[in-house]
Amino acid sequence: MSGELHVTLRQDAPIPLEAQIDCAPGEMLALMGPSGSGKSTILRAIAGTYRAREGLVRVGGETWFSSAEATNLPPHRRAAGIVFQSYALFPHMTALGNVMAAMGHMPTEQRAPRAAEILGQVRLSGLEDRRPAELSGGQQQRVAVARALAREPRVLLLDEPFSAVDRATRHRLYREIADLRRALKMPMILVTHDLDEAVTLADRITVLHKGQTLQTGTPEEITTKPNSEAVARLVDVRNLYQGQILGRDQDTGRTLIDWNGLQIEADATAADDTGEVTWVIPDGFVVLHRRDRPSRGEHENPVPGIVENVLAIGQTAHVTLRPDHAPELPVQFSVPLHVARRNGLERGVRATVSLLSHGLHLLHQS
Amino acid sequence: MDWTALILSMQLAGVTVAVLLPIGIALGRWLAVRDFRAKPLVEALVALPLVLPPTVFGYYLLVAFGAASPLGQIWEQVFGQTLVFSFEGLVLASILFNLPFAVQPIQRGFEAIAPEIREAAACSGMAPLTALRRVELPLAWPGILTAMVLSFAHTLGEFGIVLMVGGSIPGETRTVAISIYDKVQSFDDSGAAQMSALLLVISLVTIALTFAFSRRIGRRLG
Amino acid sequence: MTFARLIAFALAFWAATLPRIAAAESPVVAAAASVQFALVEIAQAFEAETGETVRLTFGASGNLARQIRQGAPYDLFLSADESFVLTLAEEGRLRDQGVLYAQGRIGALVPRGSDLKPDGTLEDLRAALQDGRLGRFAIANPEHAPYGQRAREALIHAGLWEAIEPHLVIGENIAQAAQFAVSGNADGGIVSYSLAVAPDVAARSEFALIPADWHEPLGQRMALTKRAGPVAEAFYAYLQSPAARAIFDDYGLALSHGEG
Numbered sequence: 027m028s029g030e031l032h033v034t035l036r037q038d039a040p041i042p043l044e045a046q047i048d049c050a051p052g053e054m055l056a057l058m059g060p061s062g063s064g065k066s067t068i069l070r071a072i073a074g075t076y077r078a079r080e081g082l083v084r085v086g087g088e089t090w091f092s093s094a095e096a097t098n099l100p101p102h103r104r105a106a107g108i109v110f111q112s113y114a115l116f117p118h119m120t121a122l123g124n125v126m127a128a129m130g131h132m133p134t135e136q137r138a139p140r141a142a143e144i145l146g147q148v149r150l151s152g153l154e155d156r157r158p159a160e161l162s163g164g165q166q167q168r169v170a171v172a173r174a175l176a177r178e179p180r181v182l183l184l185d186e187p188f189s190a191v192d193r194a195t196r197h198r199l200y201r202e203i204a205d206l207r208r209a210l211k212m213p214m215i216l217v218t219h220d221l222d223e224a225v226t227l228a229d230r231i232t233v234l235h236k237g238q239t240l241q242t243g244t245p246e247e248i249t250t251k252p253n254s255e256a257v258a259r260l261v262d263v264r265n266l267y268q269g270q271i272l273g274r275d276q277d278t279g280r281t282l283i284d285w286n287g288l289q290i291e292a293d294a295t296a297a298d299d300t301g302e303v304t305w306v307i308p309d310g311f312v313v314l315h316r317r318d319r320p321s322r323g324e325h326e327n328p329v330p331g332i333v334e335n336v337l338a339i340g341q342t343a344h345v346t347l348r349p350d351h352a353p354e355l356p357v358q359f360s361v362p363l364h365v366a367r368r369n370g371l372e373r374g375v376r377a378t379v380s381l382l383s384h385g386l387h388l389l390h391q392s
Numbered sequence: 393m394d395w396t397a398l399i400l401s402m403q404l405a406g407v408t409v410a411v412l413l414p415i416g417i418a419l420g421r422w423l424a425v426r427d428f429r430a431k432p433l434v435e436a437l438v439a440l441p442l443v444l445p446p447t448v449f450g451y452y453l454l455v456a457f458g459a460a461s462p463l464g465q466i467w468e469q470v471f472g473q474t475l476v477f478s479f480e481g482l483v484l485a486s487i488l489f490n491l492p493f494a495v496q497p498i499q500r501g502f503e504a505i506a507p508e509i510r511e512a513a514a515c516s517g518m519a520p521l522t523a524l525r526r527v528e529l530p531l532a533w534p535g536i537l538t539a540m541v542l543s544f545a546h547t548l549g550e551f552g553i554v555l556m557v558g559g560s561i562p563g564e565t566r567t568v569a570i571s572i573y574d575k576v577q578s579f580d581d582s583g584a585a586q587m588s589a590l591l592l593v594i595s596l597v598t599i600a601l602t603f604a605f606s607r608r609i610g611r612r613l614g
Numbered sequence: 615m616t617f618a619r620l621i622a623f624a625l626a627f628w629a630a631t632l633p634r635i636a637a638a639e640s641p642v643v644a645a646a647a648s649v650q651f652a653l654v655e656i657a658q659a660f661e662a663e664t665g666e667t668v669r670l671t672f673g674a675s676g677n678l679a680r681q682i683r684q685g686a687p688y689d690l691f692l693s694a695d696e697s698f699v700l701t702l703a704e705e706g707r708l709r710d711q712g713v714l715y716a717q718g719r720i721g722a723l724v725p726r727g728s729d730l731k732p733d734g735t736l737e738d739l740r741a742a743l744q745d746g747r748l749g750r751f752a753i754a755n756p757e758h759a760p761y762g763q764r765a766r767e768a769l770i771h772a773g774l775w776e777a778i779e780p781h782l783v784i785g786e787n788i789a790q791a792a793q794f795a796v797s798g799n800a801d802g803g804i805v806s807y808s809l810a811v812a813p814d815v816a817a818r819s820e821f822a823l824i825p826a827d828w829h830e831p832l833g834q835r836m837a838l839t840k841r842a843g844p845v846a847e848a849f850y851a852y853l854q855s856p857a858a859r860a861i862f863d864d865y866g867l868a869l870s871h872g873e874g
Contacts, residue, residue, distance in 0.1 A: 131517060
């Protein structure tokens, strides 16, 4: 069973790093974090254009970097295909030339036909003789992908590959990458600062902050069960609160929490039956009580309050509610815009939401 | 018309460019890519001939390579003639004196290549020399061309340092610029006028061709 | 592609220079600027007679002596002042003390149309200094050009040195000083007789000799250097032949001058 990518990196300076990444063959792992979090540095450490003080980079049975064994293969001897943020195409070569440039490992006469084949795979047939300056942003990105694949890489590294194109092109490229990756058998690392992009494309997400890998999990795990406040903030879970554990309900087995005087229940089991706890509830688990008909789960953790703000983005209304028992701890949730209209949600109106107990996630206790 | 001097100047300029090219590429790329503490000092040393009078430069060359100096004596023992007042001496002086004209445009040329392009070359499996040949040199080409033309034209026109370390030996160290000077002193005004005009035309044409050429390259790279 | 062409171009240039380096070279004669016209003519006559060529380079005698000291590959040295030859001979850089080939004379030269008159007694120069007619006056550099030294001595003898100093333009050698004066860029100058009689100069200027006893005698001496070969020796001998003597004399480079 070869092909798995394993990376550990550690250093204090110049860029602090404490990273652990594992990626299986055929898996796409998103390395997600804000700019300056060290994503690109980690990618370069894998490709070999950056050398970390300590660590290990192994692909399958092959060691590319090991501070312990004093091994450090130069980038041209690491079979890593990389798509740069700016694409970094060779401007003096045609599309075909760019792809052939990465085929040094193949006999000369096989390069041109193989390069044309790969360009066909990324749907660029007919544009082989264009130079990068004569291609659109999306076409350039596809040449960059083709060039990265031309090397027959053992890992594929994508460094913010969608940041330089417009929104419409980006969504089309998402689909293309999703199609393409099904045919690829190597570990793939996608570096991005965009949560939606990571959730859309990746099998798993590793959250990175200040050079440190904080949490790795499926998109659902990451977005609903952040393991720290930092991750919660990075995955945009804004409903983050402190509470007091009261104990366990004997019948349901649920954890009882005192939230500033309001008792709420969580399916999750606390490590300890007493003490302070930090908990989150992603806004998808906050359910609005509708006027016209009872909602599912209305009996779970009802929180009455006053609507502070309604912000419509596209067809979704993002609502801020100030609970009666603790107006200083607003609850964020979103509903389809038509639901917000039908229920007359607007600033100053009374409304009640339920915090679904299975979505309530306990972070840590002190 | 002193054809011997003209041919000599062309040869001097040609040899200077040929020797300076690899030096300029190595030094220019090093300065463009690497960052180290002593870099400003190295850059200043390279740029020194731009501000230093040729006479000062010539004086130090005489001191360093004259018949009395250890280097000059070693040279004389090996080659049987002194380094100063010889064509080889002029080549050496010319190389040193043209360093900024060769290194600076080449350095700018390499600096204009985005670091990601260099990384992309390595990550495409190109060994450093392959990457240099296939990616970096073609992209730095306008700078390299400028460096070659400037060094060539500047060597053709160099006077002070040739006068200092070269003397005016026909076919050996009497370059076009020196020959013009000699012609003026021997009251050969028409000879001086012809050679000056020729030098003017050669310099102008060379530089104009370079500008036209680098514009064409610039368009190609878009 | 373009790069390969560039390499080929560079190599071609290399190749073009190789024959030059390999070629056997004719001897180099380094001579004072004052003898340049005479020597060119003598060298032509020598070539016509023997088929051998020499290469000529001219400059201020002091500079040429310095270059010989620094190892310049000269085979024969014709100095405007014997002191340079004698010193070099003493230092062992010459084959021997050589021979005198001329007594140098200086004179006042004015370009045609100048406000100055050619006057060997420098009286008109004195008058010009007083009435403000004099702009620039050219001499060779007294530091390393023998004719410049003699010009200074003559001006001191006439009592004009301090008055004329602000007006002086200094030629790097006597030929440059003459060039300044003949071209009209200076109102006049003190130059060698040998240059003043050259057709190019004589046609554009007027000249009057300064009395020989106003300055130290200027014994012009030549000698072979240690590296001189047979051709240089032959040319050295030719320079002492009656044919060469006649050309020297024509250019005012006689071995002894009658007064006048």
